[in-house]
Amino acid sequence: MTVAARTALDVASRVRDPELPVLTLADLGVLRDVVVEDGRVLVTITPTYSGCPAVDEMGADLRRTLRAAGFARVEVRLSLSPAWTTDWITDDGLRKLAEAGIAPPSRIGPRAVGPVPLRLTPPASRVACPRCGSPRTVELSRFGSTACKALRRCADCAEPFEHVKEI
Amino acid sequence: MSFDNAYESLVDHEDAHWAFGTGFAEPLAGVDREIPDTLDARDLFEYCLMLGDDALVLSQRLAEWCSRGPELEEDVALANIALDLLGQARLLLTRAGEAEGAGRDEDALAYLRDERDFRNVHLAEIECGPFAGGDFATTVARLLVYSSWKVALYARLRSFADPVVAAIAAKGLKELAYHRDHAAQWVVRLGDGTPESHERMRAGVARVWPYLAELFTAHPVELRLGVDPAELAAEVDQVLDAVFAAAGLDRPDPVPAARVDGRAGRDGVHTEAMGYLLAELQHLHRSLPGATW
Numbered sequence: 329m330t331v332a333a334r335t336a337l338d339v340a341s342r343v344r345d346p347e348l349p350v351l352t353l354a355d356l357g358v359l360r361d362v363v364v365e366d367g368r369v370l371v372t373i374t375p376t377y378s379g380c381p382a383v384d385e386m387g388a389d390l391r392r393t394l395r396a397a398g399f400a401r402v403e404v405r406l407s408l409s410p411a412w413t414t415d416w417i418t419d420d421g422l423r424k425l426a427e428a429g430i431a432p433p434s435r436i437g438p439r440a441v442g443p444v445p446l447r448l449t450p451p452a453s454r455v456a457c458p459r460c461g462s463p464r465t466v467e468l469s470r471f472g473s474t475a476c477k478a479l480r481r482c483a484d485c486a487e488p489f490e491h492v493k494e495i
Numbered sequence: 496m497s498f499d500n501a502y503e504s505l506v507d508h509e510d511a512h513w514a515f516g517t518g519f520a521e522p523l524a525g526v527d528r529e530i531p532d533t534l535d536a537r538d539l540f541e542y543c544l545m546l547g548d549d550a551l552v553l554s555q556r557l558a559e560w561c562s563r564g565p566e567l568e569e570d571v572a573l574a575n576i577a578l579d580l581l582g583q584a585r586l587l588l589t590r591a592g593e594a595e596g597a598g599r600d601e602d603a604l605a606y607l608r609d610e611r612d613f614r615n616v617h618l619a620e621i622e623c624g625p626f627a628g629g630d631f632a633t634t635v636a637r638l639l640v641y642s643s644w645k646v647a648l649y650a651r652l653r654s655f656a657d658p659v660v661a662a663i664a665a666k667g668l669k670e671l672a673y674h675r676d677h678a679a680q681w682v683v684r685l686g687d688g689t690p691e692s693h694e695r696m697r698a699g700v701a702r703v704w705p706y707l708a709e710l711f712t713a714h715p716v717e718l719r720l721g722v723d724p725a726e727l728a729a730e731v732d733q734v735l736d737a738v739f740a741a742a743g744l745d746r747p748d749p750v751p752a753a754r755v756d757g758r759a760g761r762d763g764v765h766t767e768a769m770g771y772l773l774a775e776l777q778h779l780h781r782s783l784p785g786a787t788w
Contacts, residue, residue: 378667379582408586409662411669441653444646444668446734447676448683448741469568470677471575479568495669 332399333364339397340371346385347474348492350428353386357416360407368401369394374412377475377495413439414476414494431455431465431480431491455491457482465489530594531656534720539657540594541614541716544604545761546660547587548615551605552769553641554580555776556619560634563625572677576638579670586663593659606780610770611763617752618706620760620769623699628768632692632699635681640703642675643734644710647727655722679738686742693743700739701747708751714761 329337340362341354353359353373361372371390375383387404394402414433417425422432434454456463462484469479470493478493530536557577564570588601599607622628623637649671652664685696711728739746758764779786 375582375666377579377582377670378586378663379578379580381578408666409658411662411666413669443650443730444672446679446737448679448738469572470673471568471572473571475575475578495673 330364332367333362335397336364336369336394336399337362339394339399340369340390343386343389343393346382346389347476348425348430350424350430351417351421353390355418355421355424357418357421358386358412364399367399368403369399370403370405372405372407374407376412380475382474414492417492425492426458429458429489430477431458431489433492433494436494455480457485457487458489459487460485467491528593528659531658534656536594536596538716538719539660540591542720542722543587543591543594543660545614545714545716547584547591547604548613549619549641549645550580550587551584551776552613552615552772553619553637554578554584555772556623557634557638560625565631569631573634576674576677579667579674583663583667583670587660590657590659590663602780606777610765610773613763613765613769613773614761615765616706616709616760617766618703618710620772621703621706621766622768623703629702630695630699632685632695633702634699635678635685636696636699637703638674638678639682639738640707640710640731640735642671642678643731644727645671646675646734647730648722648724651727652722656720675734679734682738682744683742686739686744696742697744700744704747705750705752708749709754709759709761712759712761716761 340359341352343353343359345351345353345356345358348356356376358373358376359371360374361370363370371394373383373386373390383406387406390404391402413436415435415437417433425432454463455465457465460482462482464483465480466483467478468481468488472479472490476492476495477490479488480491481488530539554577557573557580560570560573562570564573584605585601588604592599592601592604618637618641621637623633624630625634646668649664649668653661653668655661655664682696682700685692687693688696710731711725713723713725717723736746752759755764
């Protein structure tokens with residue numbers, strides 16, 4: 329890897345997610361590729377959800393940051409495949425979420441290929457309270473302030489908290 | 496780079512923000528965008544319109560609940576679901592434009608086509624609330640039927656001959672499964688609730704039931720592409736029966752809505768509600784072409 333490519337990767341890796349600013353795009357697992365070709369930086373990112381409104385902001389932040397670091401020509405591409413899942417969040421990312429009071433998602437592993445089974449009851453609570461650590465938490469709302477989060481409450485310390493839901 | 500305040504980042508006009516255009520040089524990079532030789536480009540265009548219009552029109556319907564939800568959390572939930580569908584619609588209409596090869600992008604297809612050129616099924620467009628002709632129970636009944644159908648379809652489309660549609664389906668499938676489970680939980684809660692909620696849930700299912708048959712009626716384009724929706728019926732039935740059993744609801748008798756000379760949404764023949772829906776969806780862009788804010 330050339331010095332320029334390494335620098336571009338370092339700079340792009342430090343850009344933060346607009347909606348979860350405790351994470352970098354690299355922590356979130358949406359930064360797929362950074363390539364330098366003929367003095368031009370090609371960055372590939374993937375959306376978390378199809379309609380994620382933060383994607384445009386991510387692209388703008390990447391262009392701005394890389395230009396400020398001296399790369400005059402920056403192109404940001406969107407890649408859909410393979411689709412993002414919460415398993416793409418790095419271990420470091422999970423730790424940073426927990427430290428910020430946001431319950432991180434559990435690891436799900438490879439998805440089944442066949443029909444998607446119906447789930448009629450909310451998943452059994454395995455989400456520990458990020459404040460007091462209690463395992464007794466309940467889901468208040470399956471959709472939180474952003475598409476990727478649900479809202480929960482701790483039955484012990486009674487505090488509400490956000491949970492990056494597994495997808 | 497972060498900004499000291501949100502306004503500062505919004506007024507950076509180097510990128511096309513918010514209203515129109517994604518600002519991405521290549522909106523669908525990473526998958527091969529050539530139209531496969533095995534597919535007829537015109538058929539692919541028509542099929543992407545069908546899928547994209549379903550998502551766009553239901554997204555518009557769900558967005559009507561904004562600030563009218565029965566509770567704050569559900570208001571947010573319906574808006575989030577609408578946003579997922581809008582994202583799917585944008586990708587599908589972009590792909591439709593590529594397949595057509597006439598220079599139309601997602602915005603041209605969403606805002607500048609007239610009613611007869613829309614290919615969505617009637618289920619997506621009918622009034623199910625918050626306005627006259629429905630209520631929240633009707634809305635979740637529609638969402639259950641729509642997402643159960645799409646989950647079955649998108650699961651199969653993951654191996655579709657067009658790699659772009661396959662990638663969109665693989666991505667959208669996880670979202671639709673979440674929407675389906677959310678809707679199913681509401682149908683159970685309302686159906687298995689009070690006499691009032693049970694009756695309204697029953698009425699909601701009855702309201703959307705006549706539009707079920709169209710979901711499994713193949714259009715010639717679908718048959719030529721090898722994606723016969725009739726093959727989805729058994730899987731969808733199984734899901735709906737499981738939900739109805741848990742909700743204490745009876746499966747209504749099939750009474751399909753009438754077709755016009757054999758035609759329906761996939762042929763561009765729509766219900767009365769569609770014109771009003773499009774008027775609201777399209778009027779800003781048509782009154783002020785290229786508007787941004």
